[in-house]
Amino acid sequence: MGEARIVGLPAETKDRERRVALTASAVASVVDRGHRVLVQTGAGDGAGFGDDAYKEAGAEIVGSAADAWAAEVVVKVKEPQAAEYDHFRADLTLFTYLHLAAEPELTTALVESGVRSYAYETLTDGHGLPLLAPMSEVAGRAAAIIGAERLSAAEGGSGTLLGGAAGVPPAKTVVIGLGVAGTMAARGLRGLDAHVTGVDIDLERLWRHHLDGTVDATQISEPAALAAHVREADLVVGAALVPGARAPVVVTEAMVASMRPGSVVVDLAIDQGGCIETARPTSLSEPTYVEHGVLHYCVTNVPGQFPRTASAALSAAVAPRLLRLLDDPDHPALEGALNVADGVVVHPAVATTFPHLPSRG
Ligand SMILES: NC(=O)c1ccc[n+]([C@@H]2O[C@H](COP(=O)([O-])OP(=O)(O)OC[C@H]3O[C@@H](n4cnc5c(N)ncnc54)[C@H](O)[C@@H]3O)[C@@H](O)[C@H]2O)c1
Incomplete structure (x- = not known):
């Protein structure tokens, strides 16, 4: 087992978005590995997972988005909204959908803040896109x-x-x-x-x-x-x-x-x-x-209107990769996911889309 880490699960803020990235049972599997999980109160309500279910799974319920974003690794569903950029900082790792090719302002904010940013939609297992597929x-x-x-x-x-x-x-x-x-x-x-x-x-x-x-x-x-x-x-x-x-x-x-x-x-x-x-x-x-x-x-965010099905499907795919990420940020199971790190764009397709931003290579 690797070092114990602190994971944050903030509530989604995009318009009418009701999904949550981790179900209560997925949170239990993260806690079982020795990590702490901070769940923003109400984060799972829209998907049918109340605070009590997360508490039972071993999570700590925190009162505000800022408390959840204060964790070392933040796990989300949708790309951060403009009001969430204030939580960005250099020692933060973010694991979520980013869709940066359509998000020039978000890309710039991630580059400028130095957030280590992994995108679900570009993670590849050599055949397909296992975190986009669900x-x-x-x-x-x-x-x-x-x-x-x-x-x-x-x-x-x-x-x-x-x-x-x-x-x-x-x-x-x-x-x-x-x-x-x-x-x-x-x-x-x-x-x-x-x-x-x-x-x-x-x-x-x-x-x-x-x-x-x-x-x-x-x-x-x-x-x-x-x-x-x-x-x-x-x-x-x-x-x-x-x-x-x-x-x-x-x-x-x-x-x-x-x-x-x-x-x-x-x-x-x-x-x-x-x-x-x-x-x-x-x-x-x-x-x-x-x-x-x-x-x-x-x-x-079409799946946001089917939060029960979509959250369970997303969580099943995200949880095992999150465990890898917590143990080793460069784990091969995360291939293709890293989009921005240390203030530069790392993913080649994103770098091509934004040639004016600093990139690796
Ligand atoms: N709007 C939403 O809420 C929502 C939700 C989930 C996924 N999506 C999006 O749906 C899109 C498809 O995702 P996916 O997982 O099915 O991708 P996928 O990689 O499984 O399939 C994409 C297909 O597009 C084909 N393609 C590429 N260029 C083409 C072209 N010029 N003409 C015709 N076909 C072409 C590829 O060959 C491939 O078969 C993505 O943009 C994904 O992010 C949107």
Whole structure:
């Protein structure tokens, strides 16, 4: 067992965010390893974990965000909000989603304060992104439900039911990026009997999904061919990702403008800047806006509205890596996660996005 450390679990502050990064049982596993855990009072309420559950797990309940942020290692869900930057300091380690490519001010604040900053979304195990996957799974499933709902006339959509009816063809949907989020969105949409075209740059992925029936049709991600699909689509879900980098703009403004009025786009990739050109970040309080007659849903914390499922899924993935981090900040199980350390950008894709900031190498 390594040195005993102090871990802080502050309450989330992003608009309507109700997740918590560690469940009470995950906290128990950290305490069992000899560490102290400071939980801000009420941090788990939204996800169904009251202070008593954390106390029983061996945590200490602290009264304020500042008390939780005073710990050596802070574990969170969403990227710190501007009001939280005051807690940054050089001897702090932060383990959370950061999405720095879409957060220039946060990146600068982390560089200037010297926080050792690990991002969930860039941690790799050599195959995939194990700390992004659980939330991409939740967000992808949610995107199908959200898209279906927003197409209703009551929500300002075109009044198209995804599955169609006898004598009426199903709605056409296009999913951009058939990774974790895109695959789950496609499964949900097919479950509602929509017609789904899956788009990716990875032929191997398209081949697999073509064979296993996740989608009705596949399309390689090339602008001219894609434009024809988007023009006909009732719903487009954006889920393209280049890890750490700004999302590639796959659906252009002209493509969006060609869609039927009342059609819907849900851009999950908005947390990395968006893969639909007309997408700009929205909140759970004000999730949509209309541009070119098309309803845009671009919420950056979609899983925040399913906090029970999402917190349990996130915590299961985070807890074992947190234990590694507490024992050894350079543990191989954290590969790719370190984004900023000692006042410089460490992750190559983030460094490329912000060439004006000091970087390693
Ligand atoms: N908005 C939210 O609340 C929310 C929640 C969870 C995840 N996300 C985001 O969803 C996005 C997808 O995450 P994921 O875990 O599914 O990633 P992933 O790595 O599993 O999949 C990304 C896919 O995009 C494909 N891709 C890359 N460039 C492309 C291009 N030019 N055209 C088409 N496809 C392309 C890749 O080949 C890959 O198949 C990320 O930005 C992630 O942060 C958002």
